Amino acid sequence: MTFQAPKGTFDWLPPRSERVLAVRETLVSPVRQAGYGYIETPVFEDTELFKRGVGESTDVVSKEMYTFPDKAGRSLTLRPEGTAPVVRAVLQHNLHTGQLPVKLWYSGSQFRYERAQKGRYRHFWQVGAEALGAEDPALDAELIVLAWRGFRDLGLREVTLLLNSLGDKTCRPVYRAALQDFLRVLDLDEETRARIEINPLRVLDDKRPEVQEQLKGAPLVIDHLCESCKAYHEEVRGLLTACEVPFTDDPRLVRGLDYYTRTTFEFVHGGLGSQSAVGGGGRYDGLSEMLGGPSLPSVxxxxxxxxxxxxxxxxxxxxxxxxxxxxxxGVPLGDEARRRMFLLVEELRRAGLATDMAFGGKGLKGAMKGADRSGARFALILGDRDLAAQAVQVKDLTTAEQTEVPLAQVADVLKGKLQ
Structure with missing residues (x-):
């Protein structure tokens, strides 16, 4: 029997996996530059954390979580998203009692039982950033700008920023009532109708064409914002404009999790088909209280x-x-040359050069094939005559030019050539 990766998952393999690491580092570089510190939370948490924090009416909680009992009978869930665990960690370790906002970033695997397709996987990797403990439109704008910079630093030019406001506890109930009145007369299935009473905004996030067709005349949250939320949203928009970050106002943008308030945003890319979102987020001022903590407005x-x-x-x-x-x-020819090459490779690595060598006693032809496949710029060929002369043959694999270099000078010579 040959084992396969589970459906909806895949293996990152070289050289593509190296690109993944580079993408991650580029995306988080602006955040680290802005003073955000790294946090790593467990890959599984108490199931109740996500039921409370993400919302039982969401697809994530109701359909997509990997939940299981541990050996003591406790219900645990593989992490489907990163924000609730970060807030839990901040509260547990009292980070919110120090300097605010608490600025954190993370990188890690998330797990959701999705319908597997290109761009939508059951095991996926995210980088995230959270700023906890301040209600300030400048903080919302800062995070959006940092994400935008990350995409730009990767060279992406077709990413579009969608922006909306979901209001707060003052104006959201008025909008919720208006939306419920609109939705209750539509021709919807029983499951969707149940959502109208629990969290009607989730209905707006339904991607089915037959539902979206009926939602065309739905009331918009932007038309129901209180004066405070309007001013807050305009400040975010103004700061983004001042930073020359282009955005598109999307009054139907609601995002897929229950904890969002006020600013909400999504980054989409036109070249990905139906799975167009490459990232998103927003403000979640009430999440800390949902998890039993104090008021901790965050984004x-x-x-x-x-x-x-x-x-x-x-x-x-x-x-x-x-x-x-x-x-x-390194290409050693013979046992003695292999022992000497092993030491030379270690010397070059200590000098900061990425170095490998042929293993398994391969002959010259096989070892040179390995050199070509490695992508190396230079091959070091070491045989008995070279050992006697205390030298090594340095071959440029792009030009085929070959020169003899004293062993004691190899590191300096290669560093000069590779600058």
Whole structure:
């Protein structure tokens, strides 16, 4: 029997996996520059954390979570999103009693039992950033700008920012009542009708064409905002404009989780088909209280690493994916040469050069094939005559030029050539 990865999952393999690491590092670089610190939470949490924090009316909680009892009978769930665990960690460790806002970023796997398709996986990787403990439109704008910079630093030019406001506890109930009145007379299935009473905004997020057709005349939250939320939203818009971050107002944007309030946003890419979102987030001022904590107004986002890579492919930004793990590749000919090459490889690595060598006693032809496949710029060929001369043959694999270099000078010579 040959085992396969579970449906909806996949393996990241070299050289593509190296690109994934580079994408992650580029996306979080602006956040780290802005003073956000790294946090890592468990890959599984108490199931109640997500039921309370994400919302039982959401598809994530009602249909998509990987939930299981542990050996003591406790209900645990693989992490389907990153915000609720971050808030839990902040409250548990009293980070909110120090300097505010608490600025954190994370990177890790998330798990949802999705309908598997390109761009929608059951195991996916996100980077996220959260700022907890301040209600300030400048903080919302800061996070949006940092995400925008991350996409731009990757070279992406076809990412569009969608922006909306969902109001707050003052104006949301008025809008909720108006929306419920509109939805109750529509021709909807029983499950969707049940959502109208629990969280009617979830109905707006329904992607089925037959539902969207009926929603065309639905009331818009932007038309029901109180004066405070209007002013807050205009300040966010103004700051984004001042930073030259283009955005599109989308009055129907609601996002898929229950905890969002006021500012909500999504980054979409036109080259990904139906799974167009590459990231998104918003303000979640009431989440801390939902989890038993004090008032802790907060804002954050999560960006999909998998989809960002697909977006880069759609824009032709990945180029040649040839394997180039190393700069230098050692080719020893004989047992004594292999022992000496092993020490030379270690010396080059300590000097900062990415170096590998042929293993398994391969002859010259086989070892040189390995050198070509490694993507190295230079091959070091070491035989008995070279050992006697205390030298090594340095072959440029792009020009085929070969020179003899004293062993004591190899590191300096290669570093000069690779600058």
């Amino acid at each position: 954050g986002w999560a960006l999909g690493v998998d989809r960002t890579l697909l977006a880069m492919e759609a824009e032709g930004l990945l180029g040649d994916t040839a394997d180039s793990r190393v700069q230098v590749y």
